[in-house]
Amino acid sequence: MSFSSKILDWYHENKRSLPWRKSTDPYKIWLSEIILQQTRVEQGLPYFEKFKATFPTVFDLAKAPADQVMKLWEGLGYYSRARNLHFTAKFIATELNGIFPNTHTAILGLKGVGPYTAAAIASFAFGLPHAVVDGNVFRVLSRVFGIKTPIDTTLGKKEFNQLADTLLAKDKAAVYNQAIMDFGATQCTPANPNCTICPMQKHCTAFSDKLIPVLPIKSKKIKKRDRFFNYLVFKNADTIVLNKRQQKDIWLNLYDFPLVEANSLLSEKELLENEVFQKIIGTQAFTIKKASKPFKQLLTHQKIVAIFWEIELKSALLVNDSSFFEVKQKNINNFAFPKIVDLYFKDKSLYLELF
């Protein structure tokens, strides 16, 4: 029996029930695939439901304000996905009359859609014979066929893509693509796969060679840098000052506070002497009420520590930065915040003190 037949048989008995599989509407498929990029199904599910309910059609998404899209995406990470999602919705609505492109080439041309997502949409929505190659597929193929080429190299990508294409059940690309990904996600798992009940066991090179724990191979390792954020939370009556992040950095188009980034968390003395702080505060009267505890957040390439200085102003902040603006405290829920800011807001004692 062929590889694809075994995968399809396994899928028939073990498939997961997932909401985006109920539809062949390319808009819904696209939405689900963008959400699922580098994201576990369980984590993405509630976001898919939220977006589907809030934006039933591409036109609804296209006409939504950017802040609303970012707010719905809040907490999911990789926010460029949300920015590109919105951009592409507007493109489809205005340039394509709302008609989702139906060829692999055209789909691949959409912003935010790469090789994986193009193959997924092309096969799931239009039945086109393009093999998906995601993290699951890399793992399954590298193990079953004993491929040691690192998956994060040009050669590795080429090799796995070619193999995936030859294995694809071209007349049932959609179900086969779902099947191999489900197989990778629930049977051929990254750690401790249950090989004793695996239908591929007899044909699995990694199993016979005891290479399950080392395959697939990645060559690159990432280095993290430490960053220290000294956030300035200006309060004046019932308003606080927010900052819209507009520089080329993490969290583009999300909101936080005026920021003094330094090589460490600052003491109060250091903060008062800091040039950036002085530039922001200018000549205004202020009182530092308290500093929060340090909050930590791990990103793929960064380790961030942030403290939040709660500073009372006698009058509205004289804003000298176009990214700064005042907002009523009761309206902060309209803005999308990075996790670490959200954590600060949710911190119980501070929450009570602030609001």
Added chain:
DNA sequence: AAGACGGGGGA
């Protein structure tokens, strides 16, 4: 080719 880009969950 290498780096940047989030956040959560499992070992």
Added chain:
DNA sequence: TCCCCAGTCTT
């Protein structure tokens, strides 16, 4: 801690 997750874009 480290690794991985229905990857893509920029440099």
